[in-house]
Amino acid sequence: MPEADSFHMSSEEFRKHGHALIDWIADYHARLETFPVLSRAQPGEIRAALPPEPPQNGESFDKMLADVEKIILPGITHWQSPNFFAFFPSNASGPGILGDLLSSGLGVQGMLWATSPACTELETHVLDWLAQMLDLPGKFLSSSTGGGVIQDTASSASLCALLAGRERATNFSSNRRGCDGKLVAYTSAQAHSSIEKAAQIAGIGRDNLRLIEVDDAFAMRPAALAGQIARDRSAGLVPCFVCATVGTTSSNAIDSVPEIGRICREQGIWLHVDAAMSGTAALCPEFRHIHDGLEFADSYCFNPHKWMFTNFDCDCFYVAERAALIKTLSILPEYLRNKATESGAVIDYRDWQIPLGRRFRSLKLWFVIRHYGIEGLQHHIRRHVNLAQQFAAWVKADEQFELTAPAPLNLVCFRHRHGDETNQKLMDRLNRSGALYLTHTRLGDRLTLRLCIGQTNTELRHVRAAWKRIQEEAENISGDAVRNSVA
């Protein structure tokens, strides 16, 4: 118990404010549809409402919560709104939020097994569960040569994979001597920007990341990959890493992992498979084909924080040979030495990631899986895919619009036939309206709109309203164009 004049929040206050905050969050979720999805704040507006000087003396929690309502809420883009169709869903849930709260309340550091054995073992266990739930190859299980670890994001997972590939290709000498300008890595021209960022961070350089051309469905051309590898080898370069994507960010394109995998195996190159959003679909047997070829992969990741009701941050990263990853990232200064580590009987996750410290992130994943069960999770994934397919059918049936890419799962890429300017206008109007939020990309150098379905409470009525609004705004733009040409 805290001292009397301690400035600390007392146990009674914590209960009172905690209950009030839980209720505030429940109310917030109930009010979500009343807010404009995309914040209308202007640059600097939030800061202008905050005092320039930090407080000399403590303030009441009620005052802080009132400021959240008054100052913070207008600056929120509501990712949890059922009308959020931008980027990727990042869908939270009650059990996810509560699991995160428990992690904060326990306040443990899982950098070593010994610094909280439950933090490490629950993580290993839940990641083994997930490997079963997605039917991943057995080598990714901790009982085999591999295992899973929670990273903050797929960006970090891809960087770890690239580093392990770099080390394996140089017989673990680049860790010691640094890079020498000869390493090359490969991904498709449609891969996530984090691969380029990883190549820069890892000392490989973006000029040495080959962005392999894609086919009409925006998937990597395996023959082009094979050709590039051959040319690089002839030039005396050292191919060390290939990243294939299962569900690209732009259009949900699915690279042919079986074909790419065979090339990587033949060439002895580390294959990482990034299934950040789409991997969750493999919870359902009917979508599991997206993981065909994963038996060739050295590492794999997907993000429960994207489409599996688990609060950010939670990327699940699997390796087929944990020894290679650990050898790449291991450090063991004296102050971290301990008997459990030296026994070799435990996992120390600090050697599976960039940072040293780590939160107890598996709690939220454990809560989500146990709350929904496999059955509940499958129900929602199927529901979301169905909604997206319904939306795609509406687009196809409207001659003013066209689909711009295959829609294999929950992301629909489409555009108005009147060209980039109309689509830009259309998106701006839709997002300004506050009724929904969607984002764009470019495919084949044409601006295309992306409608991504996966928010926890997105239902048919939201998708229907979105489509109606899209059609209406398109009509308005056409009307404006006619009026302008007449005037």
Place this chain on the structure above:
Amino acid sequence: MPEADSFHMSSEEFRKHGHALIDWIADYHARLETFPVLSRAQPGEIRAALPPEPPQNGESFDKMLADVEKIILPGITHWQSPNFFAFFPSNASGPGILGDLLSSGLGVQGMLWATSPACTELETHVLDWLAQMLDLPGKFLSSSTGGGVIQDTASSASLCALLAGRERATNFSSNRRGCDGKLVAYTSAQAHSSIEKAAQIAGIGRDNLRLIEVDDAFAMRPAALAGQIARDRSAGLVPCFVCATVGTTSSNAIDSVPEIGRICREQGIWLHVDAAMSGTAALCPEFRHIHDGLEFADSYCFNPHKWMFTNFDCDCFYVAERAALIKTLSILPEYLRNKATESGAVIDYRDWQIPLGRRFRSLKLWFVIRHYGIEGLQHHIRRHVNLAQQFAAWVKADEQFELTAPAPLNLVCFRHRHGDETNQKLMDRLNRSGALYLTHTRLGDRLTLRLCIGQTNTELRHVRAAWKRIQEEAENISGDAVRNSVA
């Protein structure tokens, strides 16, 4: 509101379970002194208590919370215990936990300003507050050429700093062409292991990280640094980064930043200052001298999650020239383009860090600062330093023990005079007892014990009990030794 047969946790259930969990956390904190601080779990014990198969159908929250009590708690090393003296405090607090809960409840992604303006602007604002609170040089303010950003850990902050230094030294060409084996970096032999890890990750290589020798107080010898830089330049190498430490992990040694800074400025080398735990002390004017010389630094970090009542993860990373950092880490794929970014009027924090996505971490920091006020934070920092100084005085007064390093703040390094074996035994007994948890390091090749004071509710009685226990166990070991020699 969710559908009827949705599998989702209803609003009513969320309130009910949320209140129960808040109470569980309050009870947990009230019970903290009843648990052995260091978990007594054996490797594999937690996993053995968990079902090998994931659940097909959902389970009740009550069942999950019961398993937390039964299965998870025995596997927890209680970082929040007032008897936790290991590593660093990682002290959480009521407002910190609630700020984190609010972040989970809002569930926003702050990768771009537009994806929640409040997430970016509150972070910038609170980091400007902190710069004022620590009296950091004005260049680190966002209103100047620099600014602050929250990273997960000092490891990641140091990596970002190293990358920016690498790029600046190569005229931003290593991002493009990769490293060429000529870059060298510098830190002291007592610096945190994350600097070595960063050198490996960044393609520089640990052979090219010079571990500069330290003086009798375990601080870097500036003359040795200058000499090494000169030798490296003569050898045609390219010095790009120096990391100075304010409060080393092993012993809280404080490098001479003024002297190191002058060398770096003269040589045009990026200087990063890592004050992970100790930086918080600068909240008090009487400890601000630890930051002398910071006007020479290009970047600086300290961790409110170490000693400022803010739940992990929260490292505050400041740069003097944000342009250099952004140029190093920036990526802008089409799907992230937006008007606010293109206007140049906003900060997009994705370009200030390794991952793309980010949580709303400034909420917990805002809550902590507002709850305690500067006054409350100063009160506790002074209290912790006083307790550590009291402990150091007891050690000094006992002829069986000796201090093994200066104790400038809240960390005391000490050892029993009977050598390594006795100290190892002593630590093992203490930690096995469950009464307290402390860790060790090696200084001058002698095993030394570290007692780090900073837990939220650590008071004089806990430190007094710890010292009493240490003396008792030392007596027991000496007694055993006498009995053994007689037998």
